[in-house]
Amino acid sequence: MIEKTELQAQIVRAAREVRETNPMAPSITNTVTINFVANAQIAVGGSAAMVYLPDEGEAMAAAGPALYINVGTLLPVYEETLPRTARALAATGKPWVLDPVAVGIGELRTKLLASFKEQKPAIIRGNASEVIALANLWGVAGDGGASQVRGVDSTQAVDEARDAAVALARYTGGAVAVSGVVDLVTDGETVAHSRGGSHFMAEITGSGCSLGGVCAVYAACAETPLAAALTAVNVYNLAGARAEAKVNAPGSFQVAFLDELYRATPEDIAANPFDLEEA
Secondary structure (H helix, E strand, O other): OOOHHHHHHHHHHHHHHHHHHOOEOOEEOOOOOHHHHHHHHHHOOOEOOEOOOHHHHHHHHHHOOOEEEEOOOOOOOHHHHHHHHHHHHHHHOOOEEEEOOOOOOOHHHHHHHHHHHHHOOOEEEEEHHHHHHHHHHHOOOOOOOOOOEEOOEEOOOHHHHHHHHHHHHHHHOOEEEEEOOOEEEEOOOEEEEEOOOOHHHHHOOOHHHHHHHHHHHHHOOOOOHHHHHHHHHHHHHHHHHHHHOOOOOHHHHHHHHHHHHHHOOHHHHHHOOEEEEEO
């Protein structure tokens, strides 16, 4: 289990390197949230590129240091784009982030998510119900319990997904981030709980999708998937809490939130409250 001071140092280094190098983390993401994903990636210091076509996915897998795949709104072309991109990422060994939105709903979504098991994403980001459902789909959690996915919403608490998250992280060798009131991030050895955020994050479209995109930005520079995922979760919790203190409605919150992502320093991000325990 990593020491908190060392993990905080890794967070500072990852956030600082992102600001200094402006890494491009392409995304194949939810069409409802493309703008927010791109703006969040840019706000933390990264660069965004949105991908649709199969050859573009392969090209971006080769060009960028990390990539984000979100299956929220599937287009017919994604049946070819997503597997080709995932295979290209696996071949290059580059980190990628998977957001298994609404896992278990629909044949194509289930088929695509099942196929990603062999490509082992560096980071999986989802709500509790999605993480439990993905662990069950991949058969890595034994009796992981029943998932209760309802569209993009979770009907289960974060800690209900703890065992599934740990099992997924141990299988992939990466990290899993479970979003909720108190976020959980694990690499299968260490479990972190990160605090902060805002209730407005559940009242705007794309807070979870954009978090996945920001995970990919930090995955381009962080020393480990755990550090990348926790840097992203911490900056979201920090920015959410700061934004909520300045506004009183969801529309203005979204703008204030992006501003606070931009303003957060590496030291601020590392200092956001979180605790660690053994998995």
